[in-house]
Amino acid sequence: MRKTYRPIRRKGNVVLFPGTYERIVTEAFEAFERKEYAQAVERFEAALAIEREAIDLYGPFAYALYECKQYDRSKTYVEQLLERDPDHYFEWMELYITLSIQLKQYDYVETAIDGLFEEGLIPEHLTKKFIYLRQLNDRLLHTYDFLEEDPVESALSFETFEQLPLDEQLETLAQIENEGPEHALPLLLSIVQSSSLSPLIQTHSLVLLKEVGFDERVRVMKYGVEKVVVPSELPYPTDHLVSEEVKRIVRKQLEKSPTEAAVAERLIDQYVLFAYPLEWDGFSIEEVAHAYIAYVRHLYHDVPLDRNELIEQLERVDRSAERFNR
Incomplete structure (x- = not known):
């Protein structure tokens, strides 16, 4: 039997032993x-x-560079993937846009995402992800540009943060988001576990913990309800599938009252944002939908409410949102 040989690889003038490349690739993936x-x-x-042309390595290499904050280098490889790997185009486009946000290329991101939506190119299952990226970019572009000149102190204590006015708390969280939440984990954990701050501040902090992949159990207390979660495993508030089903039922039941339906949907979205990561635990989708319909009819027509635990929960969230918006 004729003996087979692996092809000889060279690096410059150096001959590499058979299996060297495969071993290095294995070590990289491990x-x-x-x-x-x-x-x-x-x-x-x-x-x-x-x-150099091992295109199958470009993706994980780009992600590793991203995690090491080597955004420019990562972007170079993602550009190659966008050209040479059309089957995964939107995965690479999502990473490319994320890198552009990190590089503060906000105008480009705005134009790119708007163009994708206008052309109807974004797959349905990625729509919410790109909406979130657009909203994040919009906040950074239009609201928090001044923060670049005033870097956040990574050692900011919870006690100091707690005493800040609400608008300054929001500005601080936006700055942390812009500069890298991983440098403010103790503060974010304290915020999430506090019951003395606005629920929306807790939501923002919990999303930041999710974005850095924080994978330890965290106790969240909101509206007198305690829930233990792992931030990295949570969906984004914009990916709340239960709320979409609740809104579908509400729209159907209130199809002859579009104004009331619109108000109910706004209240549902408001609940998801303020109560996150709480849902309507213990209640069916139908019960939640009917509670919102009853609540809106009470607001519009002064129809008496059948007081129960669910209605009181909706009211608590609505009142806290009103205080926030004043």
Whole structure:
């Protein structure tokens, strides 16, 4: 039987032993899976020095560079993927837009996302993700530009934060979001677990913990209800599937009263944002929908409410939202 040989690889004038490239690639992926991104970057670099056109490495390499905050380098590889991997175009476009936000290229992001929506190119299952990216970019573009000149103190204590006016608390969280939430984890955890702050401030902080992949159990207290969650496993508030089903029932029941239906939908969205990550635990989708219909009819027509736990919960959230909006 004729003996087979692996093809000989060279790096410059150096002949590499058979299996060297495969070993380096394995080490790169293993480091990536362990979230040891600096080591993964070093190993991917070594592999690409041997096989520069190994397009299958570009994706994980780009993600590892992103995690190491090497945004410009990551973007270079994502640009290659957008051209050469059309089957995963929107995965790479999502990463490309995220990198552009990190690089403060807000005008480009605004134009790019608007163009994708106008052309109707975004797949339905990614619509909410791109809406979230557009909203995030819009906040950074139009509201918090001045924060670049006033870097947040990573050692800001919860006691100091708690004493800030509400608008300054929001500004501080926006600044943390812009500069990297991983540097403010103690503060964010204290905010999420506090019952003395606005529920919307808690929501914003919990979303920031999710964005950095915080994977430990956290106790959240809102409206007298306690819930233990793992932030990295939570959906975004904009991905609240239960609320979409509730709104569908409300629209159907109030199809002859579009104004009331619109108000009910606004109240549902408001609940999701302020009560996050609480849902309507213990109540069916139909019960929640009928409670909102009854609540809106009470607001519009002074129809007496059948007082129960669910109605009182809706009212508590509505009152806290009114206080926030004053």
